[in-house]
Amino acid sequence: MSVSSYNPADPSDLVIEVAAAGGPGTTQAVADARAAQTAWLALGAGGRSAALGRAADAVEANADELAALIVREVGKPHAEARGEVARTVAIWRYYAQAPYAPSGAVHEPAAGEGLLLTRRRPYGVAGLITPWNFPLAIPTWKAAPALAVGNTVVLKPAPEGTACALRLAELAGLPEGVLTVVPGGAEEGAALVAASDVVSFTGSTAVGRAVVAATTERGIPVQAEMGGLNAAIVLPDADIAQAAGHLAAAIAGYAGQKCTATSRVIAVGDAYEPLAEALAKALTSIAEPTALTGVCGPVINQAALERLTGAVDSAVAAGANALAGGHRIERDGWFIEPTLLEQVPAEHPLRTEEFFGPVAVLLRAADLDEAIAVANDTPHSLSTSVHTRDLDTALAAADRLDAGMVRVNAPSSGVDFHVPFSGAKGAGYGPREQGQAVLDFYTAERTVTLLPAGSPR
């Protein structure tokens, strides 16, 4: 079996074709990674910090090549691709300091004598399953902390991001077996989950649940970051022009293919009409949605395009009104117009499922309470944005919104790598990713009691 990826803006362009690792090959990669782990841990904080720092330098030195590869392999517009490379460098640098972070605490023994302390130790091999939409940043924000605390890593990237993952691992230049990429799909993913000591997953809700079930069965730690059905609430007192700009970016940026993208816009009271007009204008005036020098670009493949156009067509057939877009763009590649629909029936999949495209529905709420209830009425709450000039409203929303992230007067998309990141309810499972907290996820805590030799206790 082989794994291949194609340029979404030009599907005749085969980016890479490599042999799949296969199930047995993946199991062997985990065994090799386990054998390499003792020496990796023995490098100590200084050795691992230096190695991660060299990975950052190598990615930075090859930034132009990597950005071009992201554009070609996953269809991300140039500016965002360059931003992703810069973020990847920053993540390697941030976790290069992590080996020096305190890895436990000293406690006062209840009986008074000796030392009582906790210590954190790596699990062994971290199995990582990553999506195609951030083909450098997500593998890095999972691998770098796992490596920093002394695990070795086997990474199974989404097939659509295979070339990016292989080049990332090559540039990282870590010792043999420390960071291994296994190209493949479901067979390799399942084999990785069956053999690893700790698992981190980002992708669809359906596969995420299967990964959680398999790891729970084995009793090993897991974190899963899954789909989002993100809302934006716009209050009548908001700066409507600013809100429309942020929403257009959150709906159409990288063609909506972010788990943090906005797909439901909730206008409160009198905000509806001016927002509908400003947002429709912002989306239709996105210069050349097909240009990779712009903000939108193609969706990842034909199946994604057909799912999106099918959903938009069925919503319109059910009575929805397209305020912006609504059609496939007829040219090579997988392009759809940035789209805003109103009057989409409550039970329509565009209001209940993640579609991963530049398509949003506009909804009306009488007041903030109703807007929060509508925003919370989903099992996939990752990131909600709130647009208002009123601090009390913003604070109330931040407390009452059932989401992993609440962003006030900002797009729902966009993530800082040094703070915890994951969804609420079905959007996330297990401990948070990123920040310092994830270092705990990749380590097991043990308690150590030290008594003086010859102690009577």
Ligand SMILES: NC(=O)C1=CN([C@@H]2O[C@H](COP(=O)(O)OP(=O)(O)OC[C@H]3O[C@@H](n4cnc5c(N)ncnc54)[C@H](OP(=O)(O)O)[C@@H]3O)[C@@H](O)[C@H]2O)C=CC1
């Ligand atoms: N939250 C997020 O950031 C993301 C969400 N998504 C959502 O997921 C949808 C599909 O995207 P896709 O990339 O295919 O993501 P999936 O979650 O469907 O797949 C992720 C990876 O896991 C593999 N896999 C499948 N079954 C198993 C299993 N039982 N155990 C372990 N691994 C398995 C898949 O292989 P194979 O390809 O062979 O099925 C793929 O390589 C998108 O349209 C979007 O809605 C996608 C990307 C990111």
Ligand SMILES: O=C(O)CCC(=O)C(=O)O
């Ligand atoms: O919004 C972002 O910058 C990150 C989104 C993300 O993590 C994802 O789509 O998986």
